[in-house]
Amino acid sequence: MRLILAAVGKAKPGPERALFEQYQGRLGWPLTLKEVEEKRPLPPAERKTREAELLLAQVPPGAVLVALDERGKPQSSPAFAERLRDWRDQGRACIAFLIGGADGHDERVRARADMLLSFGSMTWPHMLVRGLLAEQIYRAECILANHPYHRGE
Numbered sequence: 001m002r003l004i005l006a007a008v009g010k011a012k013p014g015p016e017r018a019l020f021e022q023y024q025g026r027l028g029w030p031l032t033l034k035e036v037e038e039k040r041p042l043p044p045a046e047r048k049t050r051e052a053e054l055l056l057a058q059v060p061p062g063a064v065l066v067a068l069d070e071r072g073k074p075q076s077s078p079a080f081a082e083r084l085r086d087w088r089d090q091g092r093a094c095i096a097f098l099i100g101g102a103d104g105h106d107e108r109v110r111a112r113a114d115m116l117l118s119f120g121s122m123t124w125p126h127m128l129v130r131g132l133l134a135e136q137i138y139r140a141e142c143i144l145a146n147h148p149y150h151r152g153e
Contacts, residue, residue, distance in 0.1 A: 001087070002094045003031040003137065006058035008051050008101035010035050011127055019131030023138045031134065034058045044103050052106035055098045063094035065113045068129060069105055072116030077150060081140035083115070097133060099126055 011017040011033075024031050036054035038047055059065055064087050075083070087095060097117075098109060110116060119132060142149035 001029050001092065003027075003029050004034060004058060004060075004063070004094060004096040005031060005099070005130060005133065006034045006036060006055045006096060007099040007126065007130060008036055008038075008055065009126060010037055011130065016125070016127040016131055019128070020134050023131065023134035026138050027134070028141055029137070031137065033130070047101065048103050048106045049108075051101045052108045055100070055105075055109060056112065059096040059098070059112075060094050062092075063096045064092050064115075065096050065098065065109075066115045066117050067098045067100070067105055067109050067113040068119070068133065069100070069110060069113075069116045070118055070121075070123065071110075072118035074118045074120055077136060077139050078143055080117075080136060081143035084137070084140045085144055099129055099133075102126070 011020070020033070024033070036051065036058065038050045038054065040050075042050060084095070098105070098113075100106075100109065119129065124132065139150050141147075
């Protein structure tokens, strides 16, 4: 199973990027980062629409689409692992995770998503969310392999 993380913005060298790369390197499933950016100074609504186009263009046909969204459903780590297991066992070849820009996702992304995922009601820096997501995917792999990394119930 291949994983894609499509995100608005370019990560600069620093702790957020290093965190993402640390967990990306631990993963057994390949995780590809695809960064998109609209450089033109567009009004917020137009920028969201353009970012949606750029993000959705990174999603291969037939891929499961998971949009990280403040209106999404929080998941426990074991529940997230079970969801990934279900998709894997169904033979889904690719899962694409999308992280929007500062104004969030356009409605087209939400409508296309197979899952809206939230990391809670707090707002997190989007560059940090990349690392948090990579860690949760790694944790899910460990849960599915009965590895002791995840010590929760």
